[in-house]
Amino acid sequence: MTSEPIIGLEKATKTYGGIAALSAADFTLYPGEIHALVGENGAGKSTLCKLIAGVVAPSEGRLRIDGEVVGLATPKDATRRGISMVYQETSLVPQLTVAQNMVLGRERPFNSVRKVRNAARQVLQRLNFKVDPSQLAGSLSTAKRQMVEIARAVLNEARVIILDEPTAALTPEETDHLFDLMKTLQRNGVAMIFISHALEEALTHADRISVLRNGRLMVTGPAVDFDRERLIHHMIGEELLETERPAAARPRTAAALPVLQVENVRMGAMVNNMSFSVFPGEITGIAGLIGSGRSEVAKVILGHTKRNFGGGRIWLDGREVRYNLPAQAVRDGIAYVSEDRKLDGFFETMSARENIGLGWLAKFGRGRILAPLRRMRRLAGQWEDRLSIRSIGADQSVLYLSGGNQQKVVIAKSLVQEPRLVIFDEPTRGVDVGAIAEIRQIVRDFAAGGAGVILISSYLPEILDLSDRVLVAKSGTIVADFPREEATAAKILHAAIH
Amino acid sequence: MAIGFATKDRGGRRRNLLELVVMAVTAALFVLFAIGIEGFATPGNLGVVLSNSASLVILSCGMAVVIVSRGLELALIAEMVAGATTFSILINAGVGGPEALLLAVGAMALVGCANAWLIAYVEIPAMLATLASAMFVTGLVRYAVLGGEFLLLLPKSNPAVVLLSGDILPGVPAPVALMVAALVATGFLLRYSAAGRTIYAMGDNFQAARLGGLPVRTTTIVVYVFAALMALFAGLVTAAASGTVDFRTVTNGSLLFEVILVVVLGGIPLRGGRGGVRNIIVGVALIAVLRNGMTLMNVTTQMQDVIKGFVLIIAIVLDNYLNPRDTETDTAGDL
Numbered sequence: 001m002t003s004e005p006i007i008g009l010e011k012a013t014k015t016y017g018g019i020a021a022l023s024a025a026d027f028t029l030y031p032g033e034i035h036a037l038v039g040e041n042g043a044g045k046s047t048l049c050k051l052i053a054g055v056v057a058p059s060e061g062r063l064r065i066d067g068e069v070v071g072l073a074t075p076k077d078a079t080r081r082g083i084s085m086v087y088q089e090t091s092l093v094p095q096l097t098v099a100q101n102m103v104l105g106r107e108r109p110f111n112s113v114r115k116v117r118n119a120a121r122q123v124l125q126r127l128n129f130k131v132d133p134s135q136l137a138g139s140l141s142t143a144k145r146q147m148v149e150i151a152r153a154v155l156n157e158a159r160v161i162i163l164d165e166p167t168a169a170l171t172p173e174e175t176d177h178l179f180d181l182m183k184t185l186q187r188n189g190v191a192m193i194f195i196s197h198a199l200e201e202a203l204t205h206a207d208r209i210s211v212l213r214n215g216r217l218m219v220t221g222p223a224v225d226f227d228r229e230r231l232i233h234h235m236i237g238e239e240l241l242e243t244e245r246p247a248a249a250r251p252r253t254a255a256a257l258p259v260l261q262v263e264n265v266r267m268g269a270m271v272n273n274m275s276f277s278v279f280p281g282e283i284t285g286i287a288g289l290i291g292s293g294r295s296e297v298a299k300v301i302l303g304h305t306k307r308n309f310g311g312g313r314i315w316l317d318g319r320e321v322r323y324n325l326p327a328q329a330v331r332d333g334i335a336y337v338s339e340d341r342k343l344d345g346f347f348e349t350m351s352a353r354e355n356i357g358l359g360w361l362a363k364f365g366r367g368r369i370l371a372p373l374r375r376m377r378r379l380a381g382q383w384e385d386r387l388s389i390r391s392i393g394a395d396q397s398v399l400y401l402s403g404g405n406q407q408k409v410v411i412a413k414s415l416v417q418e419p420r421l422v423i424f425d426e427p428t429r430g431v432d433v434g435a436i437a438e439i440r441q442i443v444r445d446f447a448a449g450g451a452g453v454i455l456i457s458s459y460l461p462e463i464l465d466l467s468d469r470v471l472v473a474k475s476g477t478i479v480a481d482f483p484r485e486e487a488t489a490a491k492i493l494h495a496a497i498h
Numbered sequence: 499m500a501i502g503f504a505t506k507d508r509g510g511r512r513r514n515l516l517e518l519v520v521m522a523v524t525a526a527l528f529v530l531f532a533i534g535i536e537g538f539a540t541p542g543n544l545g546v547v548l549s550n551s552a553s554l555v556i557l558s559c560g561m562a563v564v565i566v567s568r569g570l571e572l573a574l575i576a577e578m579v580a581g582a583t584t585f586s587i588l589i590n591a592g593v594g595g596p597e598a599l600l601l602a603v604g605a606m607a608l609v610g611c612a613n614a615w616l617i618a619y620v621e622i623p624a625m626l627a628t629l630a631s632a633m634f635v636t637g638l639v640r641y642a643v644l645g646g647e648f649l650l651l652l653p654k655s656n657p658a659v660v661l662l663s664g665d666i667l668p669g670v671p672a673p674v675a676l677m678v679a680a681l682v683a684t685g686f687l688l689r690y691s692a693a694g695r696t697i698y699a700m701g702d703n704f705q706a707a708r709l710g711g712l713p714v715r716t717t718t719i720v721v722y723v724f725a726a727l728m729a730l731f732a733g734l735v736t737a738a739a740s741g742t743v744d745f746r747t748v749t750n751g752s753l754l755f756e757v758i759l760v761v762v763l764g765g766i767p768l769r770g771g772r773g774g775v776r777n778i779i780v781g782v783a784l785i786a787v788l789r790n791g792m793t794l795m796n797v798t799t800q801m802q803d804v805i806k807g808f809v810l811i812i813a814i815v816l817d818n819y820l821n822p823r824d825t826e827t828d829t830a831g832d833l
Contacts, residue, residue, distance in 0.1 A: 299709075325715060327712060347706060348702060350698070363711060369691055371695045
C-alpha cells in the first residue's frame with residue numbers, strides 16, 4: 001500500500017438525536033484493498049459506510065476522496081465519484097430485468113433494450129457470473145441479487161465498493177464465489193469495504209481489519225496481525241466474554257404430556273407434512289436453512305396463515321385446535337416472537353411500555369371497554385425491569401432503542417401474556433453480543449418455569465447452546481430429531497443440507 | 499439503525515411539524531381576514547363559522563378514526579345521506595323522533611358492520627370495499643326510498659327537526675353541541691378505550707398487531723361502525739339545518755375530499771397510527787376560516803375549490819420538506 005488513500009475519514013462523527021452513532025473515527029482506504037469492518041450491532045459499522053457512500057453527512061469531521069475534501073450530498077454524488085454501496089437488503093427493483101437494474105439511475109431518455117443488455121452481459125461475463133441479463137431481478141436468489149448489485153457497481157466504474165454484510169444470507173459455496181469475485185475486482189484496483197459478523201471471513205479474506213465498538217473505531221491493522229481472540233477482545237472489551245455452555249438437558253418428567261403436537265401440517269409450497277411435539281419445560285430447537293418452512297409452520301400454529309384444506313392437525317394440551325386469527329391462539333396461551341421485529345414485531349410510534357402494555361391487552365383485554373392504562377403501564381414497567389430493558393426516556397419510541405433492547409421489548413410483549421408456549425423465531429438476530437447472552441438467559445428461565453418453548457434459529461451455536469432437543473427442518477419437513485446429548489453441529493448440518 | 503433526521507425531536511417522539519404550520523397559517527389567515535374583511539371578526543359571524551363547521555367536524559371524527567387505523571372510508575358521505583334519509587322518511591311517516599333515531603342508528607350500524615366484514619373477514623382493501631358500499635348504499639336508498647329523486651324535504655315543523663336545528667341550551671345550538679359530543683367521543687375512543695389502543699396498533703403496524711394477538715377484526719368493526727354513526731349524526735345536523743336531504747352531496751364528491759383534506763391537513767398521516775382529536779380541530783379550523791373568509795369576499799365556489807386544492811398541495815409539499823423521507827423511514831402508502 002504505497003499509494004495515496006482513496007478514501008479518508010478524519011475525526012468523523014455522526015450523531016442521531018444527540019446520540020453518537022460514530023464518534024471521531026479516522027479511517028483510510030487504499031486502492032485495491034479489501035478492508036473488513038467488524039463489531040457488534042450498533043457499533044457504528046453501517047454508519048461509517050453510509051458516511052462514505054454519501055447516504056448521511058457527517059455531523060463533524062471531514063471526508064476526503066483522493067485527498068480532496070468533499071461533501072457528498074447524495075448517494076448519486078458518491079456514485080459519480082466511483083463509490084457504490086451494496087446493501088444488506090438488496091435494493092434491486094424486482095419488476096425490472098437484471099440489465100435494467102444495472103443501469104438504473106443512469107438511463108438516458110431513450111434506451112435500446114439490446115444495448116443495455118449487451119453492456120450488462122459484458123460486465124457479468126467479465127465477472128464470470130452466470131445470470132441472464134434479461135431475467136427479472138425478482139426471480140433471482142438472494143446471492144445472485146447481491147452479485148447483480150456488485151456487477152452494477154462495476155458497470156458504474158466504481159473504484160470503491162462497500163458491502164454491508166454480504167455473506168449473511170449466502171450458502172458456503174455462494175460465499176466462496178463472492179470472495180473470488182472480490183479478489184478479481186481487487187486485481188483491477190477496486191477497493192472494497194465489507195462488514196461481516198463472521199470473523200473468519202474477515203481474517204481470511206481481508207487485507208486490513210478495523211474493529212468498532214460503541215461508535216468508536218478501536219483499532220485498524222493488517223489482517224495477519226489479528227486472530228479470532230484478539231478481534232473478539234477488541235469488539236466486546238474485557239468484561240463480556242461469552243458465558244460457557246450450561247450442563248446437559250434437564251431430565252423430562254417421564255409422564256410429561258406434550259404442550260403442542262403438530263401432525264402432518266401442510267401449507268402451500270413451504271410446509272410439507274410437518275410433524276413434531278413440544279414438551280413443557282423443554283426448549284425444542286428447530287434448526288434448518290432459511291426457507292425450510294420453520295417460520296411458516298409457526299404462523300400456521302398461530303392461525304396467522306391458513307394451512308391447506310385438510311392440511312394436518314394441531315393439538316394444544318391434548319385439545320385439537322384450529323385458529324382463524326392469532327388473537328384466538330394468544331388467548332389460549334401461544335405467543336410468537338417475530339423473526340423481524342421491525343416488520344411485524346413492535347409498534348414504532350410507541351414507547352417500550354406502550355408496546356408491552358399492548359401485549360397484555362391482547363391477552364387480557366377481552367370484553368373490556370376501557371383500557372386499564374395505569375395497570376398496563378405498571379406491568380410494562382415491571383417487565384422492563386425484569387428483562388433490564390434500557391430506554392433513555394419512558395416516552396421514547398422503541399425505534400431509538402438498540403437492537404437488543406428492541407428485541408427484549410418484543411419478548412416482554414409476549415411474556416407479559418403468561419403464555420403456555422412461546423415460539424422464538426431468531427430471537428438474537430441483529431442483537432449485540434451482551435444482549436445475546438441476556439436474551440438466551442431469558443429463554444432458558446422461561447422454559448425452566450414449565451412452559452413449552454420452540455426456538456427457531458439459523459445460528460447453530462445458538463441452537464446447540466439452548467435446545468434440550470434439536471429438530472432439523474428441510475424443505476418443509478422435520479427430517480431429524482436429536483436429544484441434546486447427541487446433537488452436534490456436524491450432524492445437524494448434514495441433516496439440514498442432505 | 500433506523501434513525502432519520504429532522505422529523506423527530508431529540509430522542510423523543512416524532513413531533514408533528516405540519517400541525518404546527520397549519521396552526522400558524524390559520525392564525526395568520528384569521529388576523530388577515532379580521533383586518534381585511536368587514537364583519538369577519540364579529541361574534542355573530544364566528545358563531546356562524548362554528549355552526550357551519552359542525553357537520554364537517556363530525557364527519558372528520560369518523561374519518562380520522564378510520565385513517566388512524568390505517569383504513570379509508572369512502573362511503574362516509576353515502577352513509578351520511580342514507581342515514582339522514584332513513585331518519586327523515588321515518589319522521590315523515592309519523593314515527594316519533596327517538597324511535598326514528600334508534601332505527602337510523604341501527605341501520606347505519608349495519609352498514610358499518612357490512613363494511614368491516616368485507617375489510618376484516620373477506621380481506622378486501624378498505625378503499626375498494628367502501629367504494630363499493632358507497633355506490634350500493636346510495637343506489638339502494640335512491641331506488642327503494644326516493645324512487646329516483648335526489649331531494650327529500652323535511653317538515654320544518656317536526657319537533658325532531660326543530661330540536662336539531664335550534665338551540666339545545668340558550669346560546670348553544672344543537673349542531674355545536676353534537677360537534678363537541680363527537681369530539682369527546684372520538685377522544686375517548688382513541689385515548690382511553692381498549693379498542694382505541696388496538697386502533698393505534700393496527701395503524702402503526704397491522705401485521706404486528708395481528709400476530710401479537712390483538713383483536714384486529716372486532717376492532718375493525720368498531721372503527722367502521724363508529725364512522726357510520728358519525729356520518730349519521732353529521733347527516734342529521736345538515737338535514738335539519740337545510741330542511742332537505744340532498745343526494746347530490748354524494749355524487750359531486752367534494753365533501754368527501756374536504757373531509758380527507760381536514761384530516762390530512764390536521765396532521766393525521768394516511769399511513770395511520772398517529773394523530774388524534776387535536777389534529778381534527780386544527781384541520782377544520784383552517785378550512786372553516788378559509789371557507790368563511792372566501793365566502794365573505796364573494797369568491798365563487800369553483801374558485802374556492804381551486805384554492806383548497808392548492809392549499810392541500812402546499813401542505814403535502816411542506817410536509818415532504820419538513821419530514822424528508824429516505825429508504826429507512828419510507829413506508830408504503832405514506833403521504
